[in-house]
Amino acid sequence: MNYKIKSRIWIEADNNVFLGEGRVRLLKAIETNGSLSKAAKSLEMSYKKAWTLLDAVNKSATKPVVITSIGGKNGGGAKLTPYGKSLITAFDTINKGCWKYLDKHLDTINSI
Amino acid sequence: MNYKIKSRIWIEADNNVFLGEGRVRLLKAIETNGSLSKAAKSLEMSYKKAWTLLDAVNKSATKPVVITSIGGKNGGGAKLTPYGKSLITAFDTINKGCWKYLDKHLDTINSI
């Protein structure tokens, strides 16, 4: 049997979790749907859970990541800032690089 | 403020977690103490939790990792096999390399 190496990476700010895989997934869904409630639905997650995650992201970020608005033509919405989009890209790049590194070193384990 | 990137890696066998940071810490304590109960005490962990962890490791390993014995001169004990020792070393090496990789790419985040 062969082993597999898995990993989780996350970004902390001031000892609080700022961005992780789940939060990035949520940000991507917000970008796609333009609204927090639709994003939550698309991820089969409760609105409250999504809201709590997003709140945590916004509270620990150094610059705005998502802009939300209440009321108006379509009831409101949520939109990523350019900073938010850059964060997603950077996170994904680093994460994929990490997987690649681990894949490269898997034989260290399997050949013991 | 600067962000930090953190990570967790673990090894899976057949879709079950086999080795992670906590289990490696336990294996190291077993190596040091020669007994599971003493290892648990040194990590301020209940004996049962330690036993459950070790049981999971032994069940998903392809070769014996720890040999335990009941009764006898000193009541029994737990001892790492050479395979177990090699696993610890390999895990630590890969883990440190992963941290190094992430450190190297942290500025990607901080410079956005």
Added chain:
DNA sequence: AACCGTTATATTTGTCAAGAAATAACGCTA
């Protein structure tokens, strides 16, 4: 002013995992 689809928030309920405690089994020693 009533309505709609949002964001925002509090409260309650349910679930699951960690922890504690108790007990059995084992094999050497004296």
Added chain:
DNA sequence: TAGCGTTATTTCTTGACAAATATAACGGTT
């Protein structure tokens, strides 16, 4: 055979986290 220090296992409790529910607030539209 009684005692000792282990490993091994079951049962019960507790506490934290997840989920569900309810409600308020907002600002355009009709």
